[in-house]
Amino acid sequence: MADKKVEAITSRDVDFAQWYTDIVTKAELIDYSSLKGFTIMRPYAWAIWENIQKKFDDEFKRTGHDNVSMPLLIPESMLQKEKDLVEGFAPEVAWVTHGGSEKLEERLCIRPTSETVFCDHFAHVVQSYRDLPKKYNQWCSVVRWEKTTRPFLRGREFHWQEGHTLHETEQEAIDETLGMLDIYADVAERCLAMPVIKGQKTESDKFAGAEATYCIESMMHDGKALQAGTSHFFGQKFASAYDIQFTGRDNKLHTPWQTSWGVSTRLIGGIIMTHGDDNGLRLPPEIAPVQAVVVPVASHKPGVTEAAEKLVAALTAAGIRAKGDFSDNSPGWKFAEYEMKGVPLRIEIGPRDLEAGVCMFAHRTGGDKYQVKLDGVETSAKEALAKIQQELYDQAKENMEKYIYEADTLEEAAAQMAKHAGFVKMKWCGDPACEEAVKDRIGIGSRCIPFAQDKKAGVCPICGKPANTTVYWGLAY
Template sequence: MGKNEKMVQAITSREEDFSRWYTDICLRAELCSYSSVKGCIILRPYGYGIWELISCELDRRFKETGHQNVMMPLFIPEGMLQKEKDHVEGFAPEVAWVTHGGDEQLAERLCVRPTSETLFCDHYADIIESWRDLPKLYNQWVSVVRWEKTTRPFLRTREFFWQEGHTAHATEEEAVRETLDMLDLYAEFYQNALAIPVLRGLKSESEKFAGAVNTYTVEAMMHDGKALQAGTTHYLGDGFARAFDIQFTDKDNTLRYIHQTSWGISSRSIGGIIMVHGDDDGLILPPAVAPYQVVVIPIAAHKQGVGEKAAELVDRLKAAGLRVILDDSDRMPGWKYAEYEMKGVPIRLEIGPRDIEKGQCIAVSRDNREKRELPLDQAADLVPSLLEALHDRIYQKAKKSMESRIYDVESWDRFVETMEKTPGFIRAAWCGSEDCEAKVKEETTATSRCIADAKVPGSSSCVVCGKPALHTVFWGKAY
């Protein structure tokens, strides 16, 4: 009744207008605000809190695998950016330039980094001499700028936050291994930290990173069936090394070019969290990256003992290492429920006079709204298992949702029809020609998302032209 009406009024429903639902969440959950520069968003404390936790989760994994953090400058001299031909061509259209310092025009204009391959290369050329200097396993946490034409919060902003890993290796094998290892790390991160299932695979020639030999990707499916490129790892070969003359003396005393990789996950992943897990009442955050895993709401806080018991509960939860917020403001309880649901806080604990009599509190899970009574003295021990269960549920739900919308298609007519009528991915064979790929894009607006590891059983001819197929490809419309 009144309840439902008001809750639906708060944000647009996903059914009604998914795009608007998305922006409503970003603003209403206070993840971000628009700034006065188009395409540049302000990360508010709650949104930044999520990014901080994403960073922590990833950074821990990077450190565990031997990577070190560094910081490169914000600017790239024009000449440096232009050293690798494919790379410049790929990025030139969206580069922002600094032309003046004060009133004086610069002798050479400076590009605001759209990515830092060239900066790392320039540095590597400086510090790498011997095989003993390798590998270099560097990463940096920075923002980069790409002057996009159309922008959306998190999904496509002109300035975005990310990590970019850049590694240098003595051999191709080692660099390729790093590229694949980081892809696995990304997939594991998405599953275990963000509860988002991903497909992984190789990008086609036309979709790969400018300057890379190979680009690998993790692709996630959003609630509306569209794909989100959630992270990429690139095997750069020795092309950059040749362009920047990065050589080392190998064990056999011969000069060799290094082999490089780069890989990144951006603040776009926050958009993924929203569009995979969110519902019509707001966000649903995976516990690992929820700024508050638990909200404690005292009921009738003015009544005797309630405030004290609530504070005590919060202390216990915090002592157990949980991220907890106490809302003892004089809002109505119902208002608070809706508010923290909007913000996607995984677990809500209600504690009122009736509970205190029974020595318990009520736990409500954000995703399914299931209520459970928790004895106060066991709450801190039980909440972690509630969080784990929530993580598993939202992961399984997302996984089923994705798997149920992957369609195996063998004919072109079916391909067009499926892409038009049923949102999701199509798994279909491909001959490898760019013409066929271009035709798909032209006629369906879908793109090849990635080349799957395994071939599709049974289908061996290209879904577009009918010639013998080389690959099985996932196709989809993408953000």
């Protein structure tokens, strides 16, 4: 029975896309609703999302941000005030045209993002420099009418957080933009065990209406990139368009400086594709809904169930998210089930273990099962979870480093990508036409201009002009 469950997943190396789809359904993360692009996040996925939310939310609050809730619907006239934003999002907007049976005088857009509503509000509440900064965030879902959809990665509705801040000075807003990117990178690496590259998007790839867009890019197991979070510096563009002004310290009227930043449920897709293997999901302990599962073996024997229950209680009391599986499924079935679900630590206990005062630990990251004393089991479990968290990060980091290539010419880049997808480090002159040409000729797009630039001089592989900027190029989800 256990084997059968494992067989049900396509191998990661045979068909990565099918493997991904198998995981999202078999690990009970997603159900497809009858409306295309709108997925149901099942309890297990939602529990993962809640844990991710908590990690980010704690950081937002620690750095002085307040959570708010903005309206779901935006009048068309309000959206029209900033033309870049309208042009950027127009093809993906869903419209509400009727209220009950009555046709509305003005159609309403379902928020694809909430810059406009925040600006509308800021214009009401900001009058003086004393009202600044405004550091707001909201957790919500947004709708973008995407043509192709994929669970977690691209949906017509997805859950996210959007931070929106307003500042007195340009420097403060820049510091906020980059500070939030640092928080994204830190939580991604420390909690999601997902190594990231911090950088800036090229002009052609930045957010509609932004002066600069910064991002964290991560690499999935198949070598493709996932944009895991973005932070935008708006300058004064939106504030001007929405007539936000404040009286400054000099008693004159000024326009404030603005940022926005977001991460979404796409991070769950990132966790799946970074850490998952042929037996299913592998969840970093920091965000796993169940960190340790206790499986009684030969539970009909006297004392086994009681001992397993005691074990769960001891782990829970120590702050570990633990659960016992006391169902009548076989231990083998349970082993496969919790591997599929990616539970980091499995603890087995049977009659002989009980007699010896021990239990068995098995890590989802592999290695042999080993014996652990019941006395002080909480400490051992915490050590094991910390080790698993680190192992997942190290493995992902190794994978990323393996598939970062350097290339001086398009031919070199194409040859490397043909062997295995990855990030190609290649020089760029800064001309959008050359960026476009790379994509046209060898099919890879710019992922980001990494903050960590090498000092080497080079030439642009397209136009041959001197080029000092290193860009990461690759395929992306």
